[in-house]
Amino acid sequence: MAAEQFDKVADFLKLDDDLRERCKWPKRLITVSVPIERDDGSTEVFFGYRVQHHLTRGPVKGGLRYHPAVDLGEIAALAMWMNWKCALMDLPFGGGKGGISCDPRTMSDGELERLTRRFTMEMMPFIGPDVDVMAPDMGTNEQTMAWITDTYSVHMGHLVPGIVTGKPLNLQGSSGRTRATGQGVGFMASNALHELGVSVDGATAVVQGFGNVGSNAALTLNSYGVKICGVSDVNGAIWNAGGMDMKKLMAHYEATGTVVGFDGAEEMAPCGLLIQECDILAPCALDRVIDKSNAADLKCKVLAEGANGPTTPEADVILDDRGDVMVIPDVVCNAGGVTVSYFEWVQNMQRFLWSEREVITRLETMLQQTFGKIRAYANDHQVSNRMAAQAIAIRTVADAKKSRGLFP
Numbered sequence: 001m002a003a004e005q006f007d008k009v010a011d012f013l014k015l016d017d018d019l020r021e022r023c024k025w026p027k028r029l030i031t032v033s034v035p036i037e038r039d040d041g042s043t044e045v046f047f048g049y050r051v052q053h054h055l056t057r058g059p060v061k062g063g064l065r066y067h068p069a070v071d072l073g074e075i076a077a078l079a080m081w082m083n084w085k086c087a088l089m090d091l092p093f094g095g096g097k098g099g100i101s102c103d104p105r106t107m108s109d110g111e112l113e114r115l116t117r118r119f120t121m122e123m124m125p126f127i128g129p130d131v132d133v134m135a136p137d138m139g140t141n142e143q144t145m146a147w148i149t150d151t152y153s154v155h156m157g158h159l160v161p162g163i164v165t166g167k168p169l170n171l172q173g174s175s176g177r178t179r180a181t182g183q184g185v186g187f188m189a190s191n192a193l194h195e196l197g198v199s200v201d202g203a204t205a206v207v208q209g210f211g212n213v214g215s216n217a218a219l220t221l222n223s224y225g226v227k228i229c230g231v232s233d234v235n236g237a238i239w240n241a242g243g244m245d246m247k248k249l250m251a252h253y254e255a256t257g258t259v260v261g262f263d264g265a266e267e268m269a270p271c272g273l274l275i276q277e278c279d280i281l282a283p284c285a286l287d288r289v290i291d292k293s294n295a296a297d298l299k300c301k302v303l304a305e306g307a308n309g310p311t312t313p314e315a316d317v318i319l320d321d322r323g324d325v326m327v328i329p330d331v332v333c334n335a336g337g338v339t340v341s342y343f344e345w346v347q348n349m350q351r352f353l354w355s356e357r358e359v360i361t362r363l364e365t366m367l368q369q370t371f372g373k374i375r376a377y378a379n380d381h382q383v384s385n386r387m388a389a390q391a392i393a394i395r396t397v398a399d400a401k402k403s404r405g406l407f408p
């Protein structure tokens, strides 16, 4: 799918065949076996992967995931997408992604620590703050990043905080990193409403997913005066046409671990949530939730893609034909996370910590500039925002490759 999407954009850009080939294929695909001792004394070998799509514009940046479905193909596709996201945001990074095929839910902390440290050792020749900088992804977290920092730093003989991002604050993580993605989604969605001439104060929003991205997107929108009328999580969906009290909803969520059962709203069928009338629809949970079965029924003015890949290519065609929904594609809408990861890396390299206000102000400026570029390109070339975003990104990488030339 990633390669097909690339070909479509390369056709649109009329990329030369040589540049097309150089942009499409990943630079390095690394597979390692990772043997660890299980708690029962047995030895088990896991398989770990890291794909470094390009190092043309800087070190590669991207998450490390622990999940049973991880394989080289999936990691290569995710690395390619990260490559375009970094280029679109004009971050001095290429795209990377890594993973270990394992089920972290069935492993003890000790086993996860041994797995992470051994994987880091196996990766030692291929990573570094100027080469490859990992971050948390599905199944990994701040603690995983702390173990990688420690393993790498012990090996080097001194603390190297720039080896990963998404670290705990006490190891020179960045303020604002945890909320950054959702905050970016809320910021982008409200800007889009503004562009459409719709008042943000008093506007309505529906948010699918109430994890890191969804809850922070909802809180950010609400802080601008947007009424959060519908939210959902894996357990179900709730609705209040007048808007929910977010303080009370957060308290309920923290106490119960779900939005369901909140007494300030009514339960509704989750399948109906996405097609409720609202100004902003923010899918912040799963991929492919807007498809050809429901795209024609959306009743939002702005579709803010917090999740990765929430809209299928068939749904995209329907939304393009309709022309009445402003789509903020995932590649920019949820780019707050990687952008603040970049800030974390910069702070680590400079040994200079920024305030949260500084982080958020810089983030908002970069998101706004990038979306402005996308809108201008889409208008000039009469293409969708998604095509515009991908075209800008691929052109950026192709131009950098062209400038560097082809080393013999």
Ligand code: NAD
Residues within 6 Å of the ligand: 181, 208, 209, 210, 211, 212, 213, 214, 232, 233, 234, 235, 270, 284, 285, 286, 287, 306, 307, 308, 334, 335, 337, 338
């Ligand atoms: P998370 O695990 O914190 O939250 C996921 C949420 O989705 C949970 O509330 C879960 O209950 C809900 N959910 C699961 N199945 C659902 C269903 N069928 N219907 C409704 N809700 C459902 O994950 P997250 O970090 O918030 O990531 C969400 C999405 O955003 C993913 O697509 C991820 O790739 C993307 N993303 C995350 C970040 C980040 O910084 N966390 C950055 C970029 C993109």
